[in-house]
Every structure is written in C-alpha cells, then in structure tokens.
Amino acid sequence: MLGVIRIAFRNTRRQLRRAVLLGGAIAFGVMVITLLNAFTSGAVANIKNNLAYVAGGHVYVIGTELTESGREVTRIGDDQALQAAVDEADPRIVSVHRRSEVYGSLIFRSKSVMYQIEGVDFAREAQFAKGLAVRSGSVDDLSDPRALILPARAAERLGIEAGETLLVRLQTVTGQENVGEFRVAAIIEDVLGFGLTAAYANLAYLNSLIGLGPSEYQMLAIFLADLRDIDTLAREIYQALEEAGTPVERPLSQSQSYQELEAEALGQLFGQAAAAIAKEPWEGTKFSVITLNEMMEPVVAAMGVLDSIALGIFLILLLITAVGILNTFRMVIIERTREIGTMRAFGMQKRTVRSIFLWEAAFISLGGGAAGLVLAGVIAAAVSRISFNSPGLEFFLDAGHVTFAITAGDLIGNLLVVLAISLLAALLPANAAARLQPAKALGTHF
C-alpha cells in the first residue's frame, strides 16, 4: 500500500507539468466556488447584522389595536401580558427596546428629507444613546423632550448643525397630518447608508405627535447574545402570550406563504396595517412575534440561488477538468504501458495498478483543491481589507468591508466533490491500465 502511494506520488511529481495544469484547473474551480460560497455566507451574515441594526433587534413583538371605527393601528397600549412574556432577566437577552416609529419629512430651512424617526425611552435605555458614535453635539443630556439624534448623512443633506431646530411633518397612527419641532442634540455617524439608519427622539414626545399615549409604544425589540436562540425565544414569547389569553398572531413561519410573510413583515415593520390579510376583530392589543430569521428568509433564498449558480459554474469547471484528467490519464497510460507490464510481471495485481492511477488522480485533485483553498484565502484576505464606499452595496458589507465566511463542512464538501469527480474521471483509464495484458504491455521483448 505504502509502496503504491509512493509510486503514485512520485509519478505525480515526475509529470509535474501535467499535474500542475490539471491541478491548476481544479485549483481555479475550488477557488471560485470557495470565494463565492464564502462571499454569500459572509453577505448573509452581514445582511443579518445590518438588518438587525436597522430593525433594531433580533426578535420583535408588534402590537396592533383596532380603533372604534375598525381601523388597525400599530400600538401597544397595555403591555402587561407582554412584559410577563418577555422576561428581561433571561440570560439569553442582551437588551430590550420599546419603540415607536414614524416615517416623516424632516424640514430645515428650504431643505427636506424623508427619514425614519424612532422614539426611544432614553431614561429607561440609558445604555442605548451611549452606544452611538457621536460626531457633534452630545447625547449626555437628552432630557429636552424635543431632543433629536440625527445621522450625519441626513444632517448633511439638510445642512443642519447640532443645536439647531427642525420641523418634522408626519402622520399619526390614524392617518392625520401633524407637525412637530425637534432640536438636534447630536449628530451621529451612519453605520449604514442614508435611509437605512434612523433618527432617534424621545418616545413620549414622538408618541404625542403620532397620537399615542406617553407610556405606549408600537414595537418591542429584543437583542440576543446568540443568534441561534432567535427561534426558540420567539416561540417561547408566542406561547406565553397565547397562554395568557392575549390575542396573538400565529408566528409568520407557520403556514404562510413567502409573499404574505414578506408583505406582512415589511408592512408591520414600517408601521402600516397589513390590511391584505383578513382578520377577525379582537379586543385590546393583538401581538405578533416576528424574528430576524423570518425577515432573512427571502435573503437566504436569494443567496441560495447565488450559491446554486456558483455550484453550477464549479461543476462545469470540474467537468472540463474531468475531461482533461480522462485524456491526460489515457495518454499517461499509453506512455507507461511497459512500466505497467513490468509491474504486472512482478506480481502487481490488477486492482493495485488501478489504485496507482486513482492515487495519482487523488493527489492532483487534492493538491489542486488545497492550492485553490489557499488562493481563495489569500484573495479573501486581500479583498476584505478593501474599504468599499458605495451606498448600494452597504447592506451586504460589514462596515464597508466584504466579509468571507465559510464553514469547514462546506470546504470539505467541495473538496470531496472535486475528489469524487477526479476519481471518476480517472477510473476509466485506470481500469484500462489494469486490464492491460502483461505480455502485450511489455511489447515483444517482454
């Protein structure tokens, strides 16, 4: 066995140029698939993080109430059941945020921008404001109800400075036009592009502008320590709410189609009533529990398509390589016919002859595969150093950097595919070599 491996290894080295050509083709294929896989996984992870940032949590509970006229508004008026369901002492929970939000028009002098404003109970979430990257102004004193924390890009568009006052035109939850006045307490760095971040205001003040009571809110967002706990925690909250006899929307992941899911998730996130879905009337606040994972499903699906395309390219490259291996090995066997005859004469069994060639194919493919991985690693390391500043890509990036992430399972899986295809391609010529008649292989003089 060792002798066979030694011969196979030396043969691979003997015909180094061929081995390098074939191995190079394999390396290229492995590099492409690895980079694409790593890019999509990295992008998914980044999108998830960015989405969590934009949506302000990993698990969200949104309340919907019916007005007397039968209109649905996003509001959590009575949160006793919810408080009970979300045990803030749960070690899996990092932080809990109560939010109201509105999409309004920020007006300063002659300029205006449409922007998301989130109402934050600064007193209750003392840590929140401290975590922001302040460019100018200060977040130390937010006791002024009209205090507004504005992302830098929005501030630039408006040409506003910290300390100046702006107007916001917005709609109340029942659809009435309203105008509020805010004072820019601080300008913060954008973590994501324009429009993907939000401005932050005092919850009670924002509530008063959108027609909610001072202690009410629209959404409870929870950040978890470990993203793997998302689904379990969501299920637990849902069950707790249901057991408390509170009206609660079935989790989105259960028995709803993608389109509905998407429409509802987005609709609820942006504070619009998901009117498309027929609902029975209810009393008080009806909760729905949404998770980051559910919001990610379309993204994951889209990335899955990208991965499939990558796999397709990979397989085509491998197929071409397989044809290369087949032809090369055929040629090699013709060249080494006498050698094969000699080995057979000395008592090498057919299967051993075959295994020599299969080992050679294995060396080439694994060598090429390893080279491909190294190459992919080098390229990934180089690319992830580059800082991209294009707003269109930002959602895929981690603070402007491409992230590559790939699991060991995927790496090994790809290598196994390469190995399997190479062995399959080599099998035909290897069998032909094994079948060679020793006397014929040796020619007339043995």
Next chain:
Amino acid sequence: MERVATVSERQIPGGRTVEGDRQAVVELIDVTKVYPLGKTEVHAVRGVSFAVEKGEFISITGPSGSGKSTILNMIGCIDTPTSGVVKINGTETSSLKDKQLTALRHKTLGFIFQSFNLIPVLDVYENIEFPLLLGKEKRSKAETREWIDFLIEAVGLQPYRKHKPAELSGGQRQRVAIARALATKPTIVLADEPTANLDSKTGLSIIELMKRLNRELQTTFIFSTHDPKIVEIADHVIRLQDGLVVEDVRRNGAQRQELAAGAGAAAGETARESAGEAPGGPAQKAGGAS
C-alpha cells in the same frame, strides 16, 4: 515454497549434483501458441516440450521470430498457451485465473528485460525493493534492508544506491534489474535477451553476473539470446526454429564441476570456465511433438 535465505545456506558443495535429486521447475508439454493476425494466424509456437531443472542456467536460442519470447512469456505466466501444458513448480498454469497467476509470478518468478524496464521514479534501492512491496509477506524492515543491501552488493552497485535509473548506464541498469529479479528470492528468473541492448563486453559481464548468482543462490535462470558466445555459457541450451525445438542440450558435467569447485569463483572465471569447456553431457535432440 522453499526460499533462498542466505548465500551460505545454498552453497552445499555437491548437494544438488545427484541426477535423481533434480526436480523440474518448468515443464512444457506440447505447447502451441497461435496469434491471430488479421484474418490469418501466426503459429508462433507449434508444439514444444521441454523441462527445466532446478538451478539450471538455461539459454533459449534461435533465429528471430523462432518463438523465444513467446515461450518465455508463457513460462513467465504473462501469456497463455493456445494448447498444451505449462507447469511451473509442478503447478499447471492453464487452470489459474489472472489473480492466481499474478500471485504465482510474484512468488516464483523474476524478470529481466531487454530494455531493463526499471521504474523511473524509484531509485536503485527502491527498484530492487519494489517486488517485495507487492506481496503480503511480512518482513522486518531490518531484514528487508539487509537483503536489498546484499543484492546491491552482489551486483556491485553500492555507490549507486540512491541513483535514479536515468542516472545509470545500460549495464548498471541491467544489474539493478538482475537484483530486482532476485528480490523475492524466486525459483526462476526469466530474461528475454538481457544483453541485446548492451555492447558485447557489457553483455558478457551481465551474463557472467547472472551465472554467478545462479550458482550462488541456486536460482534457475532462463534467458533467450542470439549471441552464440553467450549461449556457450549456458549449461542447458534449447534451440528453436520456426516454433519448434530443434536442439535440447544439457551440459551437466560442466555444471557439476563448477558446483563441486565451490561457489566462491568470481564472475570472470565463470565465463572462462564455461566458454573453455566443450559440452560434456550427451546432446539430446528433442523434437517436440510435431
């Protein structure tokens, strides 16, 4: 199967000289070989019978196309006869499957080729060791090493242990091939025109080396050649013509004498002795069943 262990064990003076003690290690009985050639057939071997006894140094000679290689291939179990019986060490080969034939080759036979056929990726030591790697026998590393080193020394290639075949001359390569053929301590070593790719002086030294090892290890050597000078060194000559045995001569006297004289004789002396002595044994004409 009996194995050669050390040289000294085999050097029992006169131990194998009694006629009745001799056993046939190769026996051909009415062997024919027909090659299909397009629509016609080539009758390469037309009914050949002869026996080779253990420890013989036997030459198969005859003009080109007379069937030498074909017969050696059949003895070597790398080709099968069209009809007739080939017995190796008493085993009839026609009933054996490829796997068993391969095992038989490994256990019993060694090969030396006209164009050396060393494995280019292996060095001298590894080439000689190669046949040992094909078997299932367990040997200690030290044992293997000692044996290969002995063979390297026996063929005079100590300074070339680590050389690749490409770095050796033709004569040196053939010495490696001889050592390789002996690695598994086979009963029979087959050599199809081992000197054809060498100049006559080197060729002669190769045959002398083979002869010396034949005596020292009691390994049966069967070789084919065109060269009358080399034929003379053999103690058993089978002459072929058109696929038939036209002469089957033993020179047992010479063989016996050499053995009695002791095996320490240098290879050079062997050549002189064999060449100098007229065939002593009775020449028997064997005309194989026609």
